[in-house]
C-alpha cells in the first residue's frame with residue numbers, strides 16, 4: 475500500500491507522534507506545510523495527525539476532499555480518561571478511525587491569546603509534556619493491519 479503520514483502541528487507535539495509512527499511503520503511523515511494537497515490523491519491511504527483545538531480537528535474535512543481514506547490521530551492536552559472521542563468525531567465530521575494521543579503544552583511557542591486561554595482553562599502554569607511513545611501502539615497496530 476502506498477501511504478503517507480501528514481501532520482499539522484503548532485508547537486511540536488503532533489510532529490513528535492508523527493515521527494514515532496513513521497519510525498514504527500516505515501511510512502514517510504511530512505508536515506502539511508511542505509506538501510501540495512493535490513498530491514494526497516496519489517496515495518492509497520493517508521495517516522493524518524492534528525492537534526485538537528476546542529474539541530475539533532479543523533483540517534480533517536480539507537484533507538478528506540483530496541483523499542477519503544484517512545486514519546486520523548488527534549493530539550490534545552486532555553488525559554486519556556477525560557477525552558471525549560465521540561464529541562471530537564462529531565465536531566470534526568470524522569466518520570473513519572480516530573486515535574487520541576496525549577500531547578502537552580509549550581507556552582513559549584503560543585501566541586499571547588492562546589497562552590492566556592489555555593492557562594485559564596487548564597490551570598497549568600508551566601510547560602507540560604505528556605508525549606509517550608508507548609501510546610502509539612494502537613494506531614501502529616491498526617495501520618500495520
Ligand SMILES: Cc1cc2nc3c(=O)[nH]c(=O)nc-3n(C[C@H](O)[C@H](O)[C@H](O)COP(=O)(O)O)c2cc1C
Pocket residue numbers: 482483484485486487488489524525526527528529530549550551552576577578579580584588589591592
Ligand atoms: C486555543 C487552544 C485550544 C485547545 N483546545 C483543546 C481541546 O479542546 N482539547 C484538548 O485535549 N487539547 C486542546 N488544546 C491543547 C492542544 O491540543 C495541545 O497543546 C497539543 O499537544 C498541541 O499540539 P501541537 O504542538 O502539535 O499543535 C488546545 C490548545 C489551544 C492553544
